[in-house]
Amino acid sequence: MKGLRVLLFETPDNPKFSLAFEEALWRSISRGSAPPTLRFWRHRNAVIVGYFQRAEEEVNMEVAREVGAEVVRRFTGGGAVYHDLGDLLWTVATRGPPSGGPSYLYGFLLEGFVRALKKLGFDASLDNVNDVVVEHLGRRYKVSGTAGTFAGEAYLLHGTLLIDTDLELLSKILKVPRAKLADKGVSDVKFRVRNLREIAGRNVEYHEVISAVVAEYAKLLGLEPYFDVPSRAELEMAKELYERKYSKPEWNLMRYPHKHFE
């Protein structure tokens, strides 16, 4: 049986490097030089915007400055998220079918994460393409947002998991576009999201979540999990991507394409 590499690799105080490493992982998978991988990571205080977003349209930059949150852009689409240590980030990157497309990402792969939450006792389900919601006392709360990419047979899906995040700060630091508010019929982002600890009414420990996610992805992909550190090549690539792309304001704030940094 082939293996599922599990990386507990994070640089919480350097979100720019952390996202550079994420792209290095994606490149390794696309090139076929890395095994199927699960990564768990966190940031201490950061706002991450999607590839198609311009930071100033999504982030209250003044609030970000005040609280010292770094604003970093990722290479996948989707929306802006606020990360602190109470938000567990997870990534699954693997080879898959040649034309699985978005449904392999947000259908097949995301289902593994939903199953992990169910195993932990939450009434979890997929919602609106790429969100994970948990039903609690008759209401549905978003606990995880995801984004992914694919090329050929390579797939990468990454997401958040609100365990114990500062939702007050989250709602202050992210701008919610008016068109979105009208659609959801709610006035504040914090009313739609909730921490797992609050839903569970107990401490949800990181190790419980990690164990459940590892077990479910091992089952879903039919692979035997093993713990590892990133390869030397991945770390070198991450350093290079950090230096020429992720450390640059043109990348993080201006929506420039990848080719601008090559």
Added chain:
Amino acid sequence: MLAPVIIKVGRRVAGKGAFELKAKKGLIRARVEVSGGRIAAVRFTGDFFMYPEDAIYDLEKVLEGSPADPDAAGRLLEEFFRSRSVQLAGSSVDDFKKALMMAVAEAVGSEGAARAAV
């Protein structure tokens, strides 16, 4: 009372338009600048999903320099999606088309107003 002349003589007369559209999943924001009857710049931003991602820059390039006409721009966008294997998740070609056409219409209107003021 005379209307204030907002565009100085010698400066490029340009019109700007923007439209924000909420798709099933994701927000599509189109910003358009027109000048001399042509689309000078287009930017699509938002939290949508497009694969491959960099197709968005190709689409903007195709639109730039084309006639500043909502219908023509809409047709060009449709043709782009037809001829390329671009995939969307949570939004449709029509969503992008509508956002673009509304932004172009606004930009054309504002260019007209700017010209009238010169």
